[in-house]
Every structure is written in structure tokens, then in C-alpha cells.
Amino acid sequence: xxxxxxxxxxxxxxxxxxxxxxxxxxxxxxxxxxxxxxxxxxxxxxxxxxxxxxxxxxxxxxxxxxxxxxxxxxxxxxxxxxxxxxxxxxxxxxxxxxxxxxxxxxxxxxxxxxxxxxxxxxxxxxxxxxxxxxxxxxxxxxxxxxxxxxxxxxxxxxxxxxxxxxxxxxxxxxxxxxxxxxxxxxxxxxxxxxxxxxxxxxxxxxxxxxxxxxxxxxxxxxxxxxxxxxxxxxxxxxxxxxxxx
Amino acid sequence: xxxxxxxxxxxxxxxxxxxxxxxxxxxxxxxxxxxxxxxxxxxxxxxxxxxxxxxxxxxxxxxxxxxxxxxxxxxxxxxxxxxxxxxxxxxxxxxxxxxxxxxxxxxxxxxxxxxxxxxxxxxxxxxxxxxxxxxxxxxxxxxxxxxxxxxxxxxxxxxxxxxxxxxxxxxxxxxxxxxxxxxxxxxxxxxxxxxxxxxxxxxxxxxxxxxxxxxxxxxxxxxxxxxxxxxxxxxxxxxxxxxxx
DNA sequence: CGACGTATTGACTCGGCTCAAAACCTGTGG
DNA sequence: CCACAGGTTTTGAGCCGAGTCAATACGTCG
Numbered sequence: 001x002x003x004x005x006x007x008x009x010x011x012x013x014x015x016x017x018x019x020x021x022x023x024x025x026x027x028x029x030x031x032x033x034x035x036x037x038x039x040x041x042x043x044x045x046x047x048x049x050x051x052x053x054x055x056x057x058x059x060x061x062x063x064x065x066x067x068x069x070x071x072x073x074x075x076x077x078x079x080x081x082x083x084x085x086x087x088x089x090x091x092x093x094x095x096x097x098x099x100x101x102x103x104x105x106x107x108x109x110x111x112x113x114x115x116x117x118x119x120x121x122x123x124x125x126x127x128x129x130x131x132x133x134x135x136x137x138x139x140x141x142x143x144x145x146x147x148x149x150x151x152x153x154x155x156x157x158x159x160x161x162x163x164x165x166x167x168x169x170x171x172x173x174x175x176x177x178x179x180x181x182x183x184x185x186x187x188x189x190x191x192x193x194x195x196x197x198x199x200x201x202x203x204x205x206x207x208x209x210x211x212x213x214x215x216x217x218x219x220x221x222x223x224x225x226x227x228x229x230x231x232x233x234x235x236x237x238x239x240x241x242x243x244x245x
Numbered sequence: 246x247x248x249x250x251x252x253x254x255x256x257x258x259x260x261x262x263x264x265x266x267x268x269x270x271x272x273x274x275x276x277x278x279x280x281x282x283x284x285x286x287x288x289x290x291x292x293x294x295x296x297x298x299x300x301x302x303x304x305x306x307x308x309x310x311x312x313x314x315x316x317x318x319x320x321x322x323x324x325x326x327x328x329x330x331x332x333x334x335x336x337x338x339x340x341x342x343x344x345x346x347x348x349x350x351x352x353x354x355x356x357x358x359x360x361x362x363x364x365x366x367x368x369x370x371x372x373x374x375x376x377x378x379x380x381x382x383x384x385x386x387x388x389x390x391x392x393x394x395x396x397x398x399x400x401x402x403x404x405x406x407x408x409x410x411x412x413x414x415x416x417x418x419x420x421x422x423x424x425x426x427x428x429x430x431x432x433x434x435x436x437x438x439x440x441x442x443x444x445x446x447x448x449x450x451x452x453x454x455x456x457x458x459x460x461x462x463x464x465x466x467x468x469x470x471x472x473x474x475x476x477x478x479x480x481x482x483x484x485x486x487x488x489x490x
Numbered sequence: 491c492g493a494c495g496t497a498t499t500g501a502c503t504c505g506g507c508t509c510a511a512a513a514c515c516t517g518t519g520g
Numbered sequence: 521c522c523a524c525a526g527g528t529t530t531t532g533a534g535c536c537g538a539g540t541c542a543a544t545a546c547g548t549c550g
Contacts, residue, residue: 049479068393068479069479070397070476070477070478070479071475071476071477071478071479071481072476072477074397074477076392076393076396076397076479078389078392078393079389089382090382090383090385090386092378092382093378093379093382093383094379094382094383094386095382095386099386099389100389100479122375122378123375126371126374129371129374129375129378130367130368130374132378133337133338133367133374133377133378133381134338134339136378136381136382136384136385137334137335137337137338137339137340137381138335138338138339139381139385140335140381140384140385140388141335141339141340141344143385143388143389143391143392144323144324144344144345144388146388146392147321147323147388147391147392147395148313148321148323150392150395150396150436151321151395151436152315152319152321154505154506155505155506182528182529183528183529184528184529191395191396192506192507193506193507193508194528194529194530195506195507195508195529195530195531196505196506196507197529198529198530198531199506199530199531200505200506202530214514214515214529230316231315231316231317232315232316232317232319233315233316234294234313234314234315234316234321234345236316399537399538400537400538427496427497428496428497429496429497437538437539438538438539438540439496439497439498440497440498440499440538440539440540440541441537441538441539442497443497443498443499444498444499444538445537445538447498447499459497459546459547491550492549492550493548493549493550494547494548494549494550495546495547495548495549496545496546496547496548497544497545497546497547498543498544498545498546499542499543499544499545500541500542500543500544501540501541501542501543502539502540502541503538503539503540503541504537504538504539504540505536505537505538505539506535506536506537506538507534507535507536507537508533508534508535508536509532509533509534509535510531510532510533511530511531511532511533512529512530512531512532513528513529513530513531514527514528514529514530515526515527515528515529516525516526516527516528517524517525517526517527518523518524518525518526519522519523519524519525520521520522520523520524
């Protein structure tokens with residue numbers, strides 16, 4: 001599954017990842033020393049729930065689905081993460097085993113970090129702990145919003161919200177964007193079924209003037225979309241806290 | 246609203262709170278020095294969303310509702326917290342203003358901690374940062390489960406899950422417990438309406454043999470309840486990770 | 491006892507789910 | 521270049537769980 005060929009050096013990517021930019025050079029150097037970079041392909045299973053968490057991962061590129069399966073065979077998508085996000089970071093502290101399954105859903109490049117070394121680094125290096133605190137605090141806020149969204153927004157609104165979060169800060173008027181992974185998965189990511197997604201997107205299309213062609217979506221009336229979506233939310237676009245999805 | 250009369254010394258409570266027991270005496274002393282303890286009454290508003298987060302709080306006793314309001318006037322309950330839980334801790338790091346409203350819903354005693362001092366302590370004291378990391382990591386896992394629950398469990402199952410989490414580790418056979426706050430709020434905490442709660446509890450009562458008298462609930466068939474509830478969840482009772490609600 | 495807040499019940503609506511069929515894509519091999 | 525196979529997405533019909541609104545019951549406190 002993983003391959004190691006033809007990857008640019010780790011340092012090169014680190015600049016562009018928010019989590020690392022707050023760290024000073026010496027810590028980054030230590031991180032580079034203990035980490036490696038690997039490429040993964042769509043469909044690869046990164047790890048399973050309850051496996052001992054020997055490594056945690058930082059996404060350089062691509063998309064990874066984090067999910068759980070119930071006894072009934074149902075699946076809950078906890079999150080779908082991309083560039084700049086850590087995977088399995090809770091295992092550095094509160095638990096030793098992964099709390100979910102992780103699957104690559106778009107070809108990905110990940111930085112692989114051994115848990116024990118990282119734990120040690122956190123114990124020895126105060127600055128690194130503080131960076132992690134920042135990250136976890138941000139995650140917490142993000143999760144709280146997620147709970148709110150799944151509670152108060154209906155299907156079309158959740159989709160609209162998802163689209164808005166794909167927009168780059170400061171874009172205007174007609175915005176065309178490409179859905180980052182297939183509709184099936186976006187549906188689960190938003191806590192609905194694929195059929196519901198399809199119908200809800202169609203509804204949204206009419207109500208706020210979207211153009212949909214395959215996985216390209218154009219927002220023709222940004223203000224209209226915002227007022228439709230953000231009425232059922234406690235924050236309003238552009239919701240900075242949530243910029244990282 | 247808050248009053249200061251007749252409260253036992255802070256130190257006395259700290260022993261019993263998990264977050265503090267991992268800290269060594271010197272840190273606890275520092276915390277005691279900068280903190281005060283206050284009593285609040287049902288209905289008090291602790292703080293509002295977007296207020297500058299001058300203090301964060303540790304619950305010694307009582308229940309506090311954390312919630313958000315949308316433009317539409319709808320309300321989403323993010324969490325309802327009690328003994329041992331921190332309130333507003335994300336404001337130490339990722340943001341300066343409270344991300345939700347907080348209201349006292351059962352008479353409460355809180356330890357009040359000034360944000361700036363606490364931030365300073367985290368910056369100076371590595372052990373304290375590590376304790377916070379632990380806490381935030383635990384929170385994250387808890388929130389991820391919450392997302393799963395609201396996704397996969399139906400109303401009766403969510404109620405059953407709530408009841409199970411009220412059980413103390415190791416209890417058996419007929420367990421009687423008292424609902425910690427009114428049914429209206431439990432309903433919102435579980436992401437449903439009061440009427441739905443009422444009907445769903447009635448349904449659960451028949452299906453797994455509960456006895457309900459006002460706010461006292463007796464679980465007559467623990468295994469039955471567990472198998473009914475935990476089928477729609479990726480964890481199974483007793484789900485240790487979630488012990489703190 | 492009456493009054494108010496909380497909880498339950500009833501009748502109805504509606505959003506999202508299920509299952510099944512059709513349409514649409516994309517890539518492959520002839 | 522077309523035909524076909526596989527997956528993905530859309531559409532349709534019907535169902536069911538949860539929400540809504542309004543009325544009733546219950547409890548508790550004055």
C-alpha cells in the first residue's frame with residue numbers, strides 16, 4: 001500500500017502547514033528527525049479502531065475519512081480531513097488505541113509520526129505542548145460547531161454550509177468550486193444518505209441559484225446562499241473559527 | 246447573583262476532581278492562589294457568547310448548560326456539564342471570547358479562574374500544560390462520540406444511552422437513578438424535543454422494562470437495555486471513555 | 491383550593507430513510 | 521470509435537420517526 005518513491009523532502013511541506021508555522025525551527029527540526037513521509041492510495045486503510053496507536057499522522061495532501069462502525073453494521077463518519085490536520089492526536093494523551101478507523105479516500109501524502117517519540121517530545125518541550133494545546137482547543141471548537149450543525153440545520157442547509165466552507169476567504173460573486181470527494185461521502189460527512197444529498201442539493205439549486213455540473217458547483221448568489229444557510233446557525237459566514245473545515 | 250457565604254475552602258474540593266489529582270501539590274497551590282469559589286443559583290447566566298473570556302470555570306457541584314442561539318431563535322445545547330468539568334477552556338488558547346452561552350440550571354458551586362493568570366500558568370508550567378492536554382484530548386474523544394450518537398441512535402436509544410451513563414461503574418440488576426435535571430433539558434441535551442422525549446421514554450419503558458416515577462427511573466433489566474441501546478453504537482456499555490458523560 | 495410550571499397525549503405534517511429502478515459516467519477492450 | 525461493465529448519482533414511491541400545535545393531566549407550592 002504505502003510507497004516511498006519520489007516524494008519531496010518533509011521540510012518543504014511543513015512551512016505551509018499552520019500547525020508547524022507556530023513552532024520555532026529547532027522543534028521543527030526535531031520533528032523532521034523522527035518523522036517520515038509516505039504516499040497512500042485511495043482505498044488504503046490507514047489504521048483500524050482499537051489498534052495500538054503506534055503512529056499519528058499529519059496530512060500533507062489528499063483526504064482521509066475517519067469513521068466508526070456499530071454492531072448493527074452502520075457507519076458514522078466522524079470527520080473527513082485534509083491538508084494540515086492531525087489524525088489520531090488524542091492517542092498522545094487520553095488513550096493508547098485509535099478511537100476510530102481511518103481510510104484514504106483521495107490519494108494522499110502523510111507525514112508519519114511515531115507516538116512514543118512524539119509523546120516524549122511533548123513531555124520535554126514546552127513550546128510543542130503549547131502548540132498542541134492550541135490545536136486541540138481549535139478542534140474542540142470545531143466539534144462543538146459540528147454538533148450544532150447536525151442539530152439545527154436541515155439537509156439543504158448543511159450542504160450549503162459545506163459549500164460555503166469550501167470558499168476561500170474574500171471570494172465574491174460567482175464562485176465555482178469542485179467538490180473535494182465523491183457525493184456519497186459528502187453525504188455521510190454531513191450525516192445524511194446519498195439519496196437525500198442528491199435531492200437536497202437539487203432543492204438548494206433552485207432556491208439559491210446554484211449551477212451544478214457533475215462535481216463542479218457554481219454559487220451565483222453568495223448573499224442568497226448565506227442568508228439561507230446561516231439563519232439556522234449561531235455563526236454567520238464567513239465563520240473564521242471554522243475555516244479549517 | 247453569585248454569593249460568597251458559607252463555602253468550604255477550595256482545596257477541600259480539589260482532591261475529588263480528576264483534573265486536579267494528576268497535578269502535584271505546588272501547581273495546585275498556585276491554582277488555589279489565583280482562584281476563588283462562588284455559589285450560583287438556578288437561572289443565573291454565567292456568561293454570554295462573544296463576551297471577552299475573562300474567566301473560565303471549574304464545576305464543583307451543580308449543573309451548567311452550554312448552548313448557542315441561532316438567528317432564527319432556535320437553541321442548540323452543546324453540553325450540560327457537572328462536577329469536575331471545565332467551562333470555557335478553549336478560550337485559553339484558540340479564541341479570546343466565549344464560544345457559547347452558559348446558564349446555571351441546578352444550583353452550583355464553581356471555582357472561578359482568571360483567564361490571563363491561567364494562560365500565564367500554562368506558559369510557565371509544563372506540568373499544567375500537560376494536564377490540560379490530557380483534558381482537551383478527553384474532551385475531543387467525548388465530542389466525537391457525541392457526533393456519532395446523534396447520528397446513529399434514535400430517540401429511545403439516545404435516552405437509554407443517557408441513562409446508562411448515569412449508572413455508576415459496577416452496579417447490577419435493578420438500578421434506580423434520579424434524572425439530574427428536568428426532562429425538557431435532557432431532551433435538548435440529547436438533541437430532541439420534549440414531546441419526543443416523553444414518547445421515546447414511554448417506548449423504552451415497555452421495550453426494556455424500565456420503571457419511571459417522576460424523575461426516578463429504575464432499570465430492571467440492565468442487559469436488555471444495553472443490548473437495545475449499544476447495538477446502534479460503536480462502543481458498548483460500560484463505555485469507559487465516556488464515563489464523564 | 492387554585493395557579494403555575496412541567497410533563498404527557500393526541501392528531502397531523504413533513505423531512506429524511508428505504509428499496510428499487512433508471513440514468514449517467516468513466517474506463518476498457520474489441 | 522463504439523459497446524459494454526462497473527461504479528456513482530439521480531429519480532420514484534412509500535414509510536416511519538420526529539417535529540408541531542393544541543389540549544389535557546400532573547405536581548407542587550402558595
